[in-house]
Amino acid sequence: MNVSRRDILGMLLAAPAGARAFAEESGGGWMDLFDGKSLAGWKASDHEGTFSVVDGAGFGVTGGVIQVHGERSHLFYTGPVKGADFKNFEFSAEVMTRPDANSGIYFHTAFQQTGFPAAGFEVQVANTFKGDNKKTGSLYAVRNVAKQLVPDNKWFTMTIAVRGKQVQVRVNQMLVVDYVEPETPFRADPEFERVMNHGTFALQGHDPGSTTYFRNIRVRPLADGLTTPKDEEPVVDELYRETMRLGEENYPVVDYHVHLKGGLTLGQALSNSRRLGIDYGIAINCGLGFPVHDDATVQAYLETMKDQPCYVALQGEGREWMTLTSPESVARFDYCFTDAMTFRDDAGRRVRLWIPEETPAIPDAETFMEMLVNRIEGVMREPIDIYANPTYLPDQIATRYDELWTSARMMRVIDASIENDVAIEINNRRQIPSPAFIKAAKAAGAKFSFGTNNELAELGRLEYPIRMVRECGLKWQDIFVPKPVGQKPIEIKKWKMTEPVVNSQ
Numbered sequence: 015m016n017v018s019r020r021d022i023l024g025m026l027l028a029a030p031a032g033a034r035a036f037a038e039e040s041g042g043g044w045m046d047l048f049d050g051k052s053l054a055g056w057k058a059s060d061h062e063g064t065f066s067v068v069d070g071a072g073f074g075v076t077g078g079v080i081q082v083h084g085e086r087s088h089l090f091y092t093g094p095v096k097g098a099d100f101k102n103f104e105f106s107a108e109v110m111t112r113p114d115a116n117s118g119i120y121f122h123t124a125f126q127q128t129g130f131p132a133a134g135f136e137v138q139v140a141n142t143f144k145g146d147n148k149k150t151g152s153l154y155a156v157r158n159v160a161k162q163l164v165p166d167n168k169w170f171t172m173t174i175a176v177r178g179k180q181v182q183v184r185v186n187q188m189l190v191v192d193y194v195e196p197e198t199p200f201r202a203d204p205e206f207e208r209v210m211n212h213g214t215f216a217l218q219g220h221d222p223g224s225t226t227y228f229r230n231i232r233v234r235p236l237a238d239g240l241t242t243p244k245d246e247e248p249v250v251d252e253l254y255r256e257t258m259r260l261g262e263e264n265y266p267v268v269d270y271h272v273h274l275k276g277g278l279t280l281g282q283a284l285s286n287s288r289r290l291g292i293d294y295g296i297a298i299n300c301g302l303g304f305p306v307h308d309d310a311t312v313q314a315y316l317e318t319m320k321d322q323p324c325y326v327a328l329q330g331e332g333r334e335w336m337t338l339t340s341p342e343s344v345a346r347f348d349y350c351f352t353d354a355m356t357f358r359d360d361a362g363r364r365v366r367l368w369i370p371e372e373t374p375a376i377p378d379a380e381t382f383m384e385m386l387v388n389r390i391e392g393v394m395r396e397p398i399d400i401y402a403n404p405t406y407l408p409d410q411i412a413t414r415y416d417e418l419w420t421s422a423r424m425m426r427v428i429d430a431s432i433e434n435d436v437a438i439e440i441n442n443r444r445q446i447p448s449p450a451f452i453k454a455a456k457a458a459g460a461k462f463s464f465g466t467n468n469e470l471a472e473l474g475r476l477e478y479p480i481r482m483v484r485e486c487g488l489k490w491q492d493i494f495v496p497k498p499v500g501q502k503p504i505e506i507k508k509w510k511m512t513e514p515v516v517n518s519q
Contacts, residue, residue: 055093
């Protein structure tokens with residue numbers, strides 16, 4: 015995977031200001047938009063009482079703090095800086111949420127007396143708000159952030175930078191959004207004018223159950239003439255549009271099965287994620303002979319992934335993986351998954367189904383399928399979140415997939431997934447399970463995840479899972495999201511083996 019000019023620019027923009035001087039002629043230095051004492055220079059829409067200034071001493075900070083709590087309302091900047099009209103800029107604010115809070119920061123917007131602002135973009139502020147899969151840092155319904163990156167009850171810094179057609183959002187200096195608007199912008203919801211323009215800023219009061227605080231609200235205007243190279247604009251095809259539609263409709267568009275293989279680096283994966291608008295879960299393999307194989311190697315790996323804006327997952331390899339690490343170590347990952355492609359057959363042989371040399375001859379496919387379904391049912395009882403590579407068959411019998419995966423066998427796997435609260439992966443690389451399986455699982459009430467399981471650096475764009483969403487009638491509520499601390503399978507399921515351990519490979 016090549017490093018683009020956009021990647022290089024992103025690295026330079028993260029550097030100190032002196033190193034960025036080549037990129038922009040500033041309209042001045044940083045200027046305060048909030049005086050720390052009053053709401054002078056700000057105008058609320060309906061329900062003005064939603065916004066007030068409170069003493070920051072109660073939050074361990076000096077000066078005043080804007081408190082947002084009450085009925086839906088929006089507080090628009092109307093002060094003297096740039097005549098409250100900004101095109102290119104860097105914006106910064108310190109933010110703190112209370113549990114279940116929902117708020118946001120609008121830019122390129124305009125005063126609107128009622129409702130949610132139609133003009134401009136919203137950068138989401140929502141850490142633990144229930145029912146919305148757009149978390150803090152999301153460029154709402156354009157580039158969503160699925161993972162909660164910061165906790166409630168603690169101040170964090172939100173930075174928004176607009177240069178030409180490019181929007182970058184950082185949460186505590188983590189670059190979480192890097193969106194370049196195409197020549198012909200696509201709007202997933204025509205009611206909202208989410209297009210690059212110019213305008214003011216606004217703070218959102220979302221609902222009476224939300225409480226959010228803002229302080230140190232500042233802007234650094236940049237020259238209006240800044241542009242974005244044409245070759246950085248994305249190609250808008252139907253998959254691009256459908257990805258945005260799903261995000262707007264609250265689907266968590268996440269590839270939960272990404273490996274750093276084939277030369278793919280973490281930096282390249284994150285850049286790709288921001289470019290495509292698909293969040294990633296970076297998975298490390300845990301098993302005999304794999305880099306992660308005990309608590310010490312778990313600790314070492316997690317240190318390399320600390321403060322990264324992506325999910326971090328563990329993939330259990332073979333049925334022995336549970337003997338290698340403690341439950342406490344596994345619980346440190348955002349989620350855990352495995353497949354049923356490695357097991358001991360009825361003759362006691364350790365089989366890896368994707369390796370022809372390790373898969374014995376299959377003289378009787380029906381007998382083999384009975385054994386395979388039994389093994390899958392056992393895998394479902396392991397403390398995992400996702401069953402990956404589902405319904406995979408070895409090359410010897412793969413062409414008989416539709417014949418061998420009978421309705422009865424499919425329902426045994428589906429019932430086991432529901433009974434054990436395990437999501438079924440819709441695998442992009444292998445394009446499994448079949449639409450018939452997905453429809454049956456949907457009807458039964460199963461959950462699904464999207465995953466690639468890449469061997470090379472190229473990850474694709476979740477083409478098969480996205481197609482299956484529409485073809486099989488999946489709703490956003492059918493799609494897996496990782497469980498919070500205290501509710502993970504590894505924390506609530508019994509820690510037990512599903513087959514005897516033989517210490518050999």
